[in-house]
Amino acid sequence: MLKRALISVFYKDGVLEMAKFLQDRGVEIVSTGGTYKHLKENGIKVIDVTEVTNFPEMLDGRVKTLNPYIHGGILAIRDNKEHMETIKEKEITPIDLVIVNLYPFFDKVKEDLEFQEKVEFIDIGGPTMLRAAAKNFQDVIVISDKDDYKEVMAQIEETGDVSFNFRKKLAGKVFNLMSAYDGAIANFLLEDEYNEYYNISYKKVMSLRYGENSHQSAAYYSSLTEDGAMNNIEQLNGKELSYNNIKDMDIAWKVVNEFKEEDTVCCGLKHNTPCGVALGENVYDAYIKAYECDPVSIFGGIVAFNKKVDKATAEKLAEIFLEIVIAPEFDSDALEVLKTKKNLRVIRCNHAPKEKHEFVKVDGGLLVQQSDKEFVNEMKTVTKKAPSEKEIRDLEFAMKVVKYVKSNAIVVAKDGKTLGIGGGQVNRIWAAEEALERANTEGAVVASDAFFPFGDVVEACAKHKVASIIQPGGSIRDNESIENCDKFGISMIFTGLRHFKH
Numbered sequence: 452m453l454k455r456a457l458i459s460v461f462y463k464d465g466v467l468e469m470a471k472f473l474q475d476r477g478v479e480i481v482s483t484g485g486t487y488k489h490l491k492e493n494g495i496k497v498i499d500v501t502e503v504t505n506f507p508e509m510l511d512g513r514v515k516t517l518n519p520y521i522h523g524g525i526l527a528i529r530d531n532k533e534h535m536e537t538i539k540e541k542e543i544t545p546i547d548l549v550i551v552n553l554y555p556f557f558d559k560v561k562e563d564l565e566f567q568e569k570v571e572f573i574d575i576g577g578p579t580m581l582r583a584a585a586k587n588f589q590d591v592i593v594i595s596d597k598d599d600y601k602e603v604m605a606q607i608e609e610t611g612d613v614s615f616n617f618r619k620k621l622a623g624k625v626f627n628l629m630s631a632y633d634g635a636i637a638n639f640l641l642e643d644e645y646n647e648y649y650n651i652s653y654k655k656v657m658s659l660r661y662g663e664n665s666h667q668s669a670a671y672y673s674s675l676t677e678d679g680a681m682n683n684i685e686q687l688n689g690k691e692l693s694y695n696n697i698k699d700m701d702i703a704w705k706v707v708n709e710f711k712e713e714d715t716v717c718c719g720l721k722h723n724t725p726c727g728v729a730l731g732e733n734v735y736d737a738y739i740k741a742y743e744c745d746p747v748s749i750f751g752g753i754v755a756f757n758k759k760v761d762k763a764t765a766e767k768l769a770e771i772f773l774e775i776v777i778a779p780e781f782d783s784d785a786l787e788v789l790k791t792k793k794n795l796r797v798i799r800c801n802h803a804p805k806e807k808h809e810f811v812k813v814d815g816g817l818l819v820q821q822s823d824k825e826f827v828n829e830m831k832t833v834t835k836k837a838p839s840e841k842e843i844r845d846l847e848f849a850m851k852v853v854k855y856v857k858s859n860a861i862v863v864a865k866d867g868k869t870l871g872i873g874g875g876q877v878n879r880i881w882a883a884e885e886a887l888e889r890a891n892t893e894g895a896v897v898a899s900d901a902f903f904p905f906g907d908v909v910e911a912c913a914k915h916k917v918a919s920i921i922q923p924g925g926s927i928r929d930n931e932s933i934e935n936c937d938k939f940g941i942s943m944i945f946t947g948l949r950h951f952k953h
């Protein structure tokens with residue numbers, strides 16, 4: 452039998468209906484300052500928490516509910532005679548329902564506020580009540596999520612109480628929330644890059660139809676503390692995003708964001724690997740060039756732009772089957788064209804990728820590393836011949852692309868467009884041969900994600916009349932590659948920075 456509820460909520464939406472429901476069933480309501488005022492002004496009979504605690508709210512609200520009159524009322528085990536006698540003796544009234552939503556630390560930590568302002572958004576009293584009620588869930592119903600008001604009301608309406616299973620679920624939700632909440636606070640306060648415990652604060656955005664394959668279930672979670680690209684997308688058209696869509700879109704978006712603001716770039720991507728990337732005079736030109744890189748693989752792929760998409764480009768995009776088009780903006784007539792393709796996911800994103808760290812799960816562990824935000828350490832010509840200015844532009848372009856190709860990776864490019872991309876090979880020469888064969892052009896440049904272990908890659912480049920090469924260098928046999936370059940009249944640059952992508 453519910454007799455007393457404590458309601459203390461930062462976000463007041465939905466709480467009136469809940470309070471009214473409880474009042475109509477004779478439940479006494481106790482509330483903290485702001486909630487008390489809100490309920491009272493809306494005609495709810497409510498007891499001020501200070502009357503229960505016999506203490507004023509103090510220290511700017513830092514202490515309101517942190518009191519044995521509250522926590523004794525929550526934590527007493529109703530079947531424990533001693534507990535009940537103790538609270539009776541101390542004139543503590545049991546609290547049967549706790550409704551709390553917390554200070555919005557997740558939002559505030561992302562805002563441009565002073566450190567101390569953020570600290571003040573760390574809720575102490577709320578979590579304390581939630582945790583206490585969740586521990587004692589068999590006797591106390593605990594609501595930490597306003598989306599649960601409805602089900603609690605429905606169950607009380609039907610049976611006069613809330614089932615054991617639902618109480619347990621509500622309690623579990625408290626600790627699920629608290630772990631994310633506390634994780635966000637820990638990450639805000641700790642300055643080490645790799646803390647003793649790995650805390651993440653992600654919230655479920657949607658259940659996905661399936662994961663990488665249809666027999667794998669999946670869900671998508673969005674970071675509560677990071678203001679990244681993928682949690683700032685807006686879907687303007689098309690079917691629901693899938694697991695593979697989100698994963699692929701993330702990489703395509705990273706590729707186009709690798710370039711300078713003044714560059715206009717388009718990336719076609721398939722199976723998490725760029726299949727055609729090109730710079731253009733305008734978006735249309737960039738798309739045509741990216742498409743021409745590999746008109747076969749782009750089918751069913753993802754296309755990303757770093758500039759607004761116009762109607763002419765949209766018409767061209769609509770000619771083939773694509774999964775996603777992502778860009779910072781779309782002209783309204785371009786959007787109209789793209790919307791004629793019912794399933795095509797059209798995504799607007801104005802956020803550059805920002806993540807500091809990335810992680811990958813292994814069986815029983817988690818690998819965490821800094822995201823690869825670097826490009827080159829240096830541009831050191833190591834051959835007799837130096838690349839021309841135009842070749843340097845192409846070398847840099849190819850290096851930006853090869854960063855996103857699975858290792859071992861080789862990109863062949865010319866005139867600001869990829870001609871051949873070879874990736875995911877277990878040795879470098881295969882990746883090189885694959886990319887060079889696809890490119891099938893003379894005078895192109897070659898970028899490699901890691902050093903050449905032998906002189907054979909340069910030999911393959913010479914066979915395809917490559918003009919210039921860019922690679923990190925650092926192999927004990929670098930001299931073989933340098934000598935071969937000099938022999939074949941190829942220029943080569945060492946960057947001193949590897950971009951493995953396993």
Ligand SMILES: NC(=O)c1ncn([C@@H]2O[C@H](COP(=O)(O)O)[C@@H](O)[C@H]2O)c1NC=O
Pocket residue numbers: 459460461462482483484485486487512513514515516517551552553554573574575576577578
């Ligand atoms: N200090 C306390 O004892 C305390 N008790 C409850 N709170 C929080 O105060 C908020 C509600 O305050 P109000 O009813 O005054 O608007 C809730 O988000 C609740 O989690 C507290 N605030 C922070 O710690």
